[in-house]
Amino acid sequence: MEPSAGKLSFLRNVVVRLLLFGLFIVIVRFAYVITLAGESCTIGDFCFFSPSLNLAVPGTRSAALAVRAAASSGSAAVPERYASKDWINGVRFYSSYFQDLIAGGFLSPAAKSLCVETPTGRDVLGLREIGVTDAVGISRKASRPLVMSGEGTRIPFANGTFDFVFAGEGALERSPLPAEFAAEIARTLKPEGFAAFHVKANDTYSFNSFVDLFNFCCNVVKINDVIGFDSSMSHVREIVVKKERYGIYSHSNSISNGKCSVPEYKRKLVRNAEALIEEEPLKPWITLKKNVKNIRYLSSMVDISFKDRYVYVDVGARSYGSSIASWFRKQYPKQNKTFHVYAIEADKTFHQEYGLKKGVTLLPYAAWVRNESLVFEINHGPGEKVQGKGRGMGRIQPMQSSGGFDGVEVEKIPGFDFADWLKNTVSKNDFVVMKMDVEGTEFDLIPRLFETGAICLVDEIFLECHYNRWQRCCPGQRSPKYEKTYDQCLQLFTSLRQSGVLVHQWF
Known part of the structure; x- marks a missing residue:
């Protein structure tokens, strides 16, 4: 009997160990699924020996999302990412x-x-979860199986492929080429299709x-x-557009017959500008330094x-270094945008230095009306000597009417x-910012900008108005x-602001 009792004891130990091992497996598996799902799973979801992993996301309509990336890709990092709280x-x-967009049609x-x-x-995944199964994403770096390689400015699909396009998380406003981004969305969107943006x-x-x-293709519908x-x-503005026109995006300024009117939303911004200096400054060279600190830049008021x-x-x-390097590039609030600079300067003594400046196009001419x-x-001026780069550019006149310069050194330009x-x-x-310092020619150029409608293309002007001011x-x-x-x-400043042009005094 002793050998038989020993055999039963051995078998009992084996069974107990197997049960303990099985219980351990259950606990580990349960903890693993809980970690992925964020809360306990239903019986249907809690499948111990399923061939692939179902990810349950609480708060969505379906308990199991159709993402089986862990099994298909073999990547250990994928399920960890899908299990994060942010995901x-x-x-x-x-x-x-x-789901709200579906309800809204x-x-x-x-x-x-x-x-x-x-x-x-x-x-x-949010689209697929609510039953929009024919959905795919693009990003510079692919993330299979949900996201393939592509960019917003070069979408890798044919014209009119999609019924619905979505750009979230500020993708459009982060794009360095928002117009191309918009044009690509319009191109790949079917007629009567919708595009939504956050x-x-x-x-x-x-x-x-x-x-x-x-405007070239779509109307805002929501x-x-x-x-x-x-x-x-934390706060998102949802904008939905519908493709109702089938034109091609262009860079035209849409000014017909030289006419334009400054829109009301720009006129309202003028009311938020700093007050004009109504009393003539006795020392305008000092007033400039003080006034720069008071300027309410457009890019500090809006996105x-x-x-x-x-x-x-300019x-x-x-x-x-006169104003491009010393003021605009150092002080103007650019919202991390890269500005291309056009330097308009007729005086040839300044031309050579611009050849070495990146992002600057020199126009070696005088801005005029013809x-x-x-x-x-x-x-x-009084007490000054003529020096190469120190000489100052004075008034300009057409060749045929230059008699007013008798006895004064002049140069043809x-x-x-x-x-x-x-x-x-x-x-x-x-987005166009202009600084104008043209030695009195502003009284010719500003009316010409209104006459042609070009004034509507300028968002903000820094204008030095030349008058018979006190001398330093x-x-x-x-x-x-x-x-x-x-x-x-x-x-002149008052009339510009009354016309809806955001102009600042420059001395």
């Missing part, structure tokens, strides 16, 4: 959001759908800039404010993200139609160069 919150957010379960610039694919267009200026990007799911975009290009035009630039030859006086050049260089979808060199004496008074300059 789960993101999928839950997008599932709820797309902007999306259907049968829609062939694209999510643009989606590095995580949470929005793609952006930070919280001010009227940025919203209208967004609308301008799609605007809504949405609470986001993470701190990067400029939805502009096609960013352009700074009319009467003189040397590179294309014609001009003469300008080489100015050196080419002039060009500045308003016409501006209309051919920038568009209404560009000679106390009690006024400048003999200019006939205009300070009151006439103040009238």
